[in-house]
Amino acid sequence: MKIVNVTHGSFYAIGAYAAASLTAAWLAQGYPPFGSYAVLVLAAIVVGAPFAIAIERVILRTMYARDEVVILLVTYALFLILEDVIKLIWGVNPYFIAEPYALLGSFEVAGMAYPTYNLVLVAAALVFGGGLAWVLHSTRAGKLLLAVIHDPEVSRAMGVNVGRYYLATFTLGSLLAALAGAFTAPTVSVVPGLGVDVIVLSFAVVVIGGLGSLPGAALGALIVGVVRSLSVHYMPQVELFVIYFVMAVVLAVRPRGLFSLAEPRRI
Amino acid sequence: MRRDRTLVILAVSFVALAAGGPWLPQWAMFIVTIAIAQGLVALGLMLLLRAGLVSFGQALFYCLGAYAAGALGRFVGISDIFVEMLVGGALAAFTAFILGFLLARYRGIFFGLLSLALSMILYGLLVKNEALGSTDGFNILASTLVGVRPRPDWVRYAVLVSAAAVALIAALLVHRYLNTPLGRLAPAIKDNEIRVEYMGASARRAVHVKYVIAAALAGVGGALAATAVGHIDPEMAYWTTSGEFIFITILAGTGSVVAPFVGALIYGAIHTTAYDLSPNTWQMSLGAALLALIVFLPEGLWSLFTRHVRHS
Numbered sequence: 288m289k290i291v292n293v294t295h296g297s298f299y300a301i302g303a304y305a306a307a308s309l310t311a312a313w314l315a316q317g318y319p320p321f322g323s324y325a326v327l328v329l330a331a332i333v334v335g336a337p338f339a340i341a342i343e344r345v346i347l348r349t350m351y352a353r354d355e356v357v358i359l360l361v362t363y364a365l366f367l368i369l370e371d372v373i374k375l376i377w378g379v380n381p382y383f384i385a386e387p388y389a390l391l392g393s394f395e396v397a398g399m400a401y402p403t404y405n406l407v408l409v410a411a412a413l414v415f416g417g418g419l420a421w422v423l424h425s426t427r428a429g430k431l432l433l434a435v436i437h438d439p440e441v442s443r444a445m446g447v448n449v450g451r452y453y454l455a456t457f458t459l460g461s462l463l464a465a466l467a468g469a470f471t472a473p474t475v476s477v478v479p480g481l482g483v484d485v486i487v488l489s490f491a492v493v494v495i496g497g498l499g500s501l502p503g504a505a506l507g508a509l510i511v512g513v514v515r516s517l518s519v520h521y522m523p524q525v526e527l528f529v530i531y532f533v534m535a536v537v538l539a540v541r542p543r544g545l546f547s548l549a550e551p552r553r554i
Numbered sequence: 555m556r557r558d559r560t561l562v563i564l565a566v567s568f569v570a571l572a573a574g575g576p577w578l579p580q581w582a583m584f585i586v587t588i589a590i591a592q593g594l595v596a597l598g599l600m601l602l603l604r605a606g607l608v609s610f611g612q613a614l615f616y617c618l619g620a621y622a623a624g625a626l627g628r629f630v631g632i633s634d635i636f637v638e639m640l641v642g643g644a645l646a647a648f649t650a651f652i653l654g655f656l657l658a659r660y661r662g663i664f665f666g667l668l669s670l671a672l673s674m675i676l677y678g679l680l681v682k683n684e685a686l687g688s689t690d691g692f693n694i695l696a697s698t699l700v701g702v703r704p705r706p707d708w709v710r711y712a713v714l715v716s717a718a719a720v721a722l723i724a725a726l727l728v729h730r731y732l733n734t735p736l737g738r739l740a741p742a743i744k745d746n747e748i749r750v751e752y753m754g755a756s757a758r759r760a761v762h763v764k765y766v767i768a769a770a771l772a773g774v775g776g777a778l779a780a781t782a783v784g785h786i787d788p789e790m791a792y793w794t795t796s797g798e799f800i801f802i803t804i805l806a807g808t809g810s811v812v813a814p815f816v817g818a819l820i821y822g823a824i825h826t827t828a829y830d831l832s833p834n835t836w837q838m839s840l841g842a843a844l845l846a847l848i849v850f851l852p853e854g855l856w857s858l859f860t861r862h863v864r865h866s
Contacts, residue, residue: 346845353852355663356608360804361848363797367841374834487674487793494667528678531671538668539656 293362294342296486297369298335298461300477302468304373305334307382307477314384323384327469335465336458338369343457348450351439366482374479382477408470415463420501432456491534497544506545560729563812568722575711583710585826587782589818590717592802594775596814597728598768599803604732605764606744607661611669612799614676615646615769617791619776621686622646624694624786633694635716639777646773650766658762661747673791680788691787694780717778724771725811731767732811736760772799801844807854817855 309330310323342365350358423429435442435452443449468481475481492511496503511530518529537545575583595616602609619642626641627633653672660668681689731737739760742750750757780786789795798821806817828839851857 349849354606356606356666357848357852359608359663359666360800361845363800364841364844364848367837367844371835371838371841483794487670490667491671494664498663528675531674531678534671535656535668535675538660538664538671542659543664 292457292460293359293366293486294369295461295464295489296482296484297366297373298339298464298482299468299471299485300373300482301338301369302331302335302465303472303475303477303481304377304382304468305330305465306469306472307384308377309334310384310472311382327472328466331465331469332462335462339458339461340454342461343454347457348453351453366486370479370482373482379479382472384473404473411470415466416501416505419463423501488530491530494544495534495537497541497546500544500546503544503546560810560812561726564722564725564729567812567815568718571718572715575714578714580710583714584782585822586819587710587714587717588779589822590714590721590815591775591779591782592799592821593815593818594721594724594778595772595799596802596806596818597724597811598771599799600806600808600811600814601728601731601740601764601768603803604740604744604808605761607761607764608666608800609669609765609768610666610793610796610800611671611673612768612772613791613793613795614669614673615650615772616776616779616795616799617673617676617680617786617788618646618649619643619773619778620780620786620790621680621776622773623777623780624692625686627694628692633781635713635778635781636720638781639720639774642777642780643770643774646776647766647770650769651762654762654765657765658758670793670796673796674793677788677791680791689788691785691789693785713778713782717782720774720778721815724774725815728767728771729811736763740764801840803854804844805847805855807851807856809854809856813854813856820855 306327310326313323313326346361346365347358350361421429423433431442431447432452432455434445435447435449439449442452468485488511492507493504494507495510496505496507510533514529514533522529571586578586595612598615599609599612619639622642622645623638626638632638657665657668657672680686686692732740739750739755739757742753742755743757743760747757750760776790779790802817802821803814805821806813806815824840824843825836828836832839847854
């Protein structure tokens, strides 16, 4: 959509908080622990969707004609507001829900214990990534969406309901962020400031991959993950900024990211 | 053509501040000094914004200036406020000159994110650097003025007046610059860069020059803030600090060199009041204010003023 969305970090945090608190409530009621996976997913969707829809309908839709940078600032303002909304709703105390994480146990690879939950996460990521690629490139709605992003005016002239596509895309994107938060919640303690860290990191991911490119984002995430682990292992003192260093190097060589398309010049 | 009143406004505000300063309470002097420091950074951002560039990493130079000032006091034993500002600005400008070769090629979102990445690298370096105090940072010495040490109860005022003097000079220089051919190129670059190239001007060089000037101003601002607060830490390079500066610049608008300072003062007021009224949700108030500004006053507060003038 040509929107660089800082609010994404907030949705990640909202997803994590919703999942953590609702799953904790679910377990406290004594319901079967395996149901907690369904609660994780449902919590993220049910709590994230109203926020996403409200933000798109009320604020963002009046902004599409403005500059990319202005939209970035708008989402930054929304991010500041949501940070405090999250604190108001869930307080500042950390939430822990380790049950879904511990439940699946772990298995051994070459003598090292590896939690099954992480494997499930990888599978989930593959399913979501593959599903998104399939929707975008093989269904009518996905192809129409690509057309809308490429040229909203012509799409509107062709009879596409552009506003509805924007709403659907923004909501879907935000829900993915909320789901990511929900899936991560069992592996970390959910504390304020969760969104700040994740948003800058995911910017680095998409910038390395090339804005608006799905394989780019996947490759970017892989690069970021591997580089971070390597630096933690070999040079822990550079762990904090090695990502930004990689990002600067990638941009220096490929000014628009690894998987970017050529842009026509406006004269 | 309307007569240019910028000079008069600047001179009058400086004299008013210098004369009225001693009657201000200590906390107000502090807020005004910090506002001037942030105004200097915003002044540089305004230069870039006129060319359509938003730097999400101006905190890099702010922090560099502050650490240069701190290191001078800690390792060399110089704590003169003017020397500190000069060195802070020079170090920032030099860094920007080097980085500019890379950054001047980028526009829009990529310029913003790349500058953000660079400032986060500095943050990471400082956090891991034990000699510079790691995450805690360190305190810096009380300042002297051209070799003279003011009495303790006059230190705040002395810093305030030197800050105002430096801001006055910076504002005048930038005002001059805006009217040079290179300065007037900015809106043209924002509008259509390829036409700028067809006219025979180099957009990249113009951006590079603006970037260096903006960095120098941010460095001076950082050194100033460091002496005023008396303490520096790596948070000064974190991206949320850059966010504050952008907030001020958007708040002020790009209409005049006076605007960033007014913007910084208003920002300080909003920030302090919001923090006072609801310490737990001040971010929300700030976000709401920023949102309202973008929606209702896209050209910044300064546009209120100019619109009024045109009508009368």
